[in-house]
Amino acid sequence: MDTYIDRHIERFRGELESFLEIPSVSTDPDRAGDVRRCASWLADRLRDGGANEATLVPTAGHPIVLAQYVASGDAPTVLVYGHYDVQPSSPDDLWTSPPFRPTVRGERIYARGAADDKGQVHMHLKALEAVLATTGRMPLNVTLLIEGEEEVGSPSLAKFVAENRRRLACDAVLISDTTMLAPEAPAITIGTRGLVYAQVTVRGPRRDLHSGHYGGAVSNPANALGRIIGALLDAGGRITVPRFYDRVRAVTRREAESLRRMPPAEASVQAQTGVPAAGGEAGIDALERIWFRPALDVNGMQSGFTGEGAKTIIPAEATAKISMRLVADQDPDDVAQAFTDHVRGLAPAGVTVEAHVLQRARPWSAEPDHPTFRVAEAALAGAFGTAPVYTRVGGSIPIVPQLAEALGVPILLLGFNLPDGNIHAPDESLHLGVYQRGIRALAHVYRGLAAALYRSR
Amino acid sequence: MDTYIDRHIERFRGELESFLEIPSVSTDPDRAGDVRRCASWLADRLRDGGANEATLVPTAGHPIVLAQYVASGDAPTVLVYGHYDVQPSSPDDLWTSPPFRPTVRGERIYARGAADDKGQVHMHLKALEAVLATTGRMPLNVTLLIEGEEEVGSPSLAKFVAENRRRLACDAVLISDTTMLAPEAPAITIGTRGLVYAQVTVRGPRRDLHSGHYGGAVSNPANALGRIIGALLDAGGRITVPRFYDRVRAVTRREAESLRRMPPAEASVQAQTGVPAAGGEAGIDALERIWFRPALDVNGMQSGFTGEGAKTIIPAEATAKISMRLVADQDPDDVAQAFTDHVRGLAPAGVTVEAHVLQRARPWSAEPDHPTFRVAEAALAGAFGTAPVYTRVGGSIPIVPQLAEALGVPILLLGFNLPDGNIHAPDESLHLGVYQRGIRALAHVYRGLAAALYRSR
Numbered sequence: 001m002d003t004y005i006d007r008h009i010e011r012f013r014g015e016l017e018s019f020l021e022i023p024s025v026s027t028d029p030d031r032a033g034d035v036r037r038c039a040s041w042l043a044d045r046l047r048d049g050g051a052n053e054a055t056l057v058p059t060a061g062h063p064i065v066l067a068q069y070v071a072s073g074d075a076p077t078v079l080v081y082g083h084y085d086v087q088p089s090s091p092d093d094l095w096t097s098p099p100f101r102p103t104v105r106g107e108r109i110y111a112r113g114a115a116d117d118k119g120q121v122h123m124h125l126k127a128l129e130a131v132l133a134t135t136g137r138m139p140l141n142v143t144l145l146i147e148g149e150e151e152v153g154s155p156s157l158a159k160f161v162a163e164n165r166r167r168l169a170c171d172a173v174l175i176s177d178t179t180m181l182a183p184e185a186p187a188i189t190i191g192t193r194g195l196v197y198a199q200v201t202v203r204g205p206r207r208d209l210h211s212g213h214y215g216g217a218v219s220n221p222a223n224a225l226g227r228i229i230g231a232l233l234d235a236g237g238r239i240t241v242p243r244f245y246d247r248v249r250a251v252t253r254r255e256a257e258s259l260r261r262m263p264p265a266e267a268s269v270q271a272q273t274g275v276p277a278a279g280g281e282a283g284i285d286a287l288e289r290i291w292f293r294p295a296l297d298v299n300g301m302q303s304g305f306t307g308e309g310a311k312t313i314i315p316a317e318a319t320a321k322i323s324m325r326l327v328a329d330q331d332p333d334d335v336a337q338a339f340t341d342h343v344r345g346l347a348p349a350g351v352t353v354e355a356h357v358l359q360r361a362r363p364w365s366a367e368p369d370h371p372t373f374r375v376a377e378a379a380l381a382g383a384f385g386t387a388p389v390y391t392r393v394g395g396s397i398p399i400v401p402q403l404a405e406a407l408g409v410p411i412l413l414l415g416f417n418l419p420d421g422n423i424h425a426p427d428e429s430l431h432l433g434v435y436q437r438g439i440r441a442l443a444h445v446y447r448g449l450a451a452a453l454y455r456s457r
Numbered sequence: 458m459d460t461y462i463d464r465h466i467e468r469f470r471g472e473l474e475s476f477l478e479i480p481s482v483s484t485d486p487d488r489a490g491d492v493r494r495c496a497s498w499l500a501d502r503l504r505d506g507g508a509n510e511a512t513l514v515p516t517a518g519h520p521i522v523l524a525q526y527v528a529s530g531d532a533p534t535v536l537v538y539g540h541y542d543v544q545p546s547s548p549d550d551l552w553t554s555p556p557f558r559p560t561v562r563g564e565r566i567y568a569r570g571a572a573d574d575k576g577q578v579h580m581h582l583k584a585l586e587a588v589l590a591t592t593g594r595m596p597l598n599v600t601l602l603i604e605g606e607e608e609v610g611s612p613s614l615a616k617f618v619a620e621n622r623r624r625l626a627c628d629a630v631l632i633s634d635t636t637m638l639a640p641e642a643p644a645i646t647i648g649t650r651g652l653v654y655a656q657v658t659v660r661g662p663r664r665d666l667h668s669g670h671y672g673g674a675v676s677n678p679a680n681a682l683g684r685i686i687g688a689l690l691d692a693g694g695r696i697t698v699p700r701f702y703d704r705v706r707a708v709t710r711r712e713a714e715s716l717r718r719m720p721p722a723e724a725s726v727q728a729q730t731g732v733p734a735a736g737g738e739a740g741i742d743a744l745e746r747i748w749f750r751p752a753l754d755v756n757g758m759q760s761g762f763t764g765e766g767a768k769t770i771i772p773a774e775a776t777a778k779i780s781m782r783l784v785a786d787q788d789p790d791d792v793a794q795a796f797t798d799h800v801r802g803l804a805p806a807g808v809t810v811e812a813h814v815l816q817r818a819r820p821w822s823a824e825p826d827h828p829t830f831r832v833a834e835a836a837l838a839g840a841f842g843t844a845p846v847y848t849r850v851g852g853s854i855p856i857v858p859q860l861a862e863a864l865g866v867p868i869l870l871l872g873f874n875l876p877d878g879n880i881h882a883p884d885e886s887l888h889l890g891v892y893q894r895g896i897r898a899l900a901h902v903y904r905g906l907a908a909a910l911y912r913s914r
Contacts, residue, residue, distance in 0.1 A: 153767060179670070208882045213636070218735065229679070231687060275675050275676065278805070300770070304758065305778060307545060309484035311545055311608075393670065394673065424667040425667065427664075
């Protein structure tokens with residue numbers, strides 16, 4: 001199998017480049033056609049690669065690609081989840097090469113979606129091709145559920161999962177949409193944070209006003225938004241939304257142990273970002289803040305005149321996109337309501353405030369006790385030469401808690417992004433050595449899971 | 458004279474439209490050619506209208522248009538100041554008709570610059586034409602100084618004034634760049650606020666980060682900017698910059714009297730803007746806040762992702778444009794320094810803050826005791842049917858304190874913008890009845906000043 005993969009790696013890369021060239025930006029309504037084209041491309045490649053079936057399932061938004069590789073007899077089933085949509089590429093001028101013209105520099109390929117998540121989805125396709133080509137048959141059933149709305153909060157997915165439990169029934173779930181520690185240090189992720197992502201709009205005068213003629217006489221929506229944002233975190237970095245911490249629990253002994261086994265995070269955060277790791281709650285280690293503590297971040301804001309030079313206006317409105325990352329056992333619906341109420345309460349007189357929740361996801365956490373984790377450990381150790389470590393991520397993968405709840409089976413998060421892979425940022429990249437070793441590891445995971453899942457029945 | 462004006466008003470309007478069609482946006486480097494073209498157009502029209510000389514004076518930025526109408530003998534001299542540059546038109550989609558396609562609707566002409574200040578400059582040209590055409594000679598010398606950098610803070614003007622005191626020597630200054638109360642209610646302005654306009658930039662990580670992977674571990678520049686903005690005003694609407702109010706003085710008895718003579722401002726501010734007049738300092742009447750109290754306003758801000766939907770990032774930087782309006786006896790240089798120090802001090806750990814002052818202007822205040830004010834009162838009363846009131850403006854006209862200091866002569870601010878003229882905003886307009894009556898009034902001002910200034914020598 002490894003030989004097959006190594007022999008065909010150039011063709012795989014070429015195919016990956018075609019995948020990355022399609023600007024499947026799900027947040028941008030103007031890109032809806034590209035998103036659909038990307039779904040069709042993916043279904044075609046799945047059929048080319050030996051899937052017994054690959055269809056586009058329509059949703060209210062972008063289609064889901066659903067594919068099946070069928071094994072003979074009473075084989076166990078693995079459900080693979082991924083997404084073919086990508087984040088917006090803006091600001092494009094900060095990319096070294098254009099975001100949708102995949103470009104190899106050094107050991108990496110640079111493009112929007114290279115790591116998140118097209119590159120990792122493509123590794124599964126090629127691993128399955130290698131298994132089929134070298135053994136002549138599927139050792140287990142594989143259902144692939146590749147959605148096109150992950151970057152807009154997966155609005156159609158929960159409904160689809162709820163209505164298709166039988167179609168999605170499986171013995172384990174496999175997802176590659178997370179990060180490893182270094183090109184030779186694989187990781188299995190056992191925790192993700194939840195999310196509430198809101199848009200807050202402050203409105204004042206019915207149109208922009210001259211800041212001289214009215215300054216001091218009317219409430220300024222941009223000042224008000226600054227005041228609101230400033231009040232959302234206290235001086236110690238704690239979120240001021242009432243009852244926010246009620247369901248945030250202290251780390252368990254096992255969790256604390258997993259933190260101790262990791263390299264110091266402050267230094268690596270500093271190296272990756274260029275800033276002192278000074279965010280979040282005072283007195284708590286950086287990795288614990290990312291893995292086990294909630295966070296509140298302004299993701300963007302806009303008001304009034306932002307061009308060159310000076311325009312003297314009181315803006316008619318000001319808007320901010322504010323996300324909260326949640327940890328066990330916070331409930332996104334409760335947090336969304338408390339946040340909305342709190343923000344409205346912070347509005348000064350003379351302006352109105354609206355808060356719309358755009359996305360929400362539950363936090364998720366697992367214990368790596370099921371035999372499937374042993375299969376993944378062995379496959380990753382074989383391909384990368386090092387045993388994987390168990391990690392958590394500060395990000396959110398909405399499907400994980402949804403599938404955990406709906407299907408009640410173990411979920412394996414085997415991720416191949418690197419910490420400096422710049423996902424959601426300019427110059428996103430995938431390490432090509434990791435791409436090749438990852439395909440090998442996944443091929444072994446598919447073969448190993450067949451045996452382990454038979455045994456654990 | 459009035460008959461001449463009425464007979465030629467259609468031609469005047471057509472010429473005004475040509476003036477307004479030139480997008481002389483001084484803040485936009487891409488419009489530098491249009492600004493220059495506008496200056497040439499204006500000099501040509503001055504020569505057409507009988508100016509003995511009209512030249513473009515180069516500066517480090519946009520040219521000054523300098524023109525002279527020369528009277529015979531030992532006549533007094535009036536210096537007229539105005540500006541031919543305009544504010545940016547953005548957001549263009551909020552204009553009912555395009556900002557640089559002058560359009561008449563009802564009694565008004567709509568275009569960027571219609572009121573601020575091209576329309577008012579043009580009234581002077583036509584008043585001078587009427588005086589010359591109907592009397593056959595200039596009753597006094599008139600120097601016109603029409604600059605192209607008012608909307609960028611007049612960076613070249615102070616130097617020009619200082620270096621050309623002899624050329625600008627005069628017995629009185631006449632400026633039309635202010636607002637009247639209503640189409641039949643003329644005003645003479647005797648106070649303007651000063652200005653410090655700064656750009657504040659907060660920088661954090663070297664590039665945008667995934668808000669899941671790093672949220673809670675690094676300081677977020679957008680959160681930090683919100684915190685800074687929120688801290689610049691206290692809960693009572695007072696500016697928190699240290700020593701800010703040290704040189705703000707209480708209103709005099711005469712000033713308090715002028716406030717009492719004005720209609721209630723809260724209601725008119727509310728009608729004009731659509732918001733309760735809730736800005737600024739608690740417990741002080743709205744008009745007093747605009748005329749006699751300082752203000753601090755965010756004019757614009759930008760950070761991170763501001764497109765459709767949700768992008769989960771911690772932005773690398775956040776920026777805001779913040780203006781402060783100053784009143785007697787505040788010094789812009791002192792305020793600029795105190796603001797810059799204060800803002801830097803408000804930065805949380807993990808981000809850096811830069812503050813650049815883009816514009817500064819002194820506050821100005823006059824007492825209407827000189828005989829020139831009587832001339833203006835009579836001319837305005839004659840043309841509009843109502844005696845003018847003495848008002849102040851919350852805006853800044855940098856040239857006024859500069860000329861007051863450099864020339865030591867009375868300054869008459871005779872303005873023809875209306876409170877709902879939307880200057881610095883979409884759908885800027887000039888009332889065409891005011892345009893016609895204003896030209897008449899100015900023609901009488903020119904004739905009356907000749908006699909008054911002879912007498913007061």
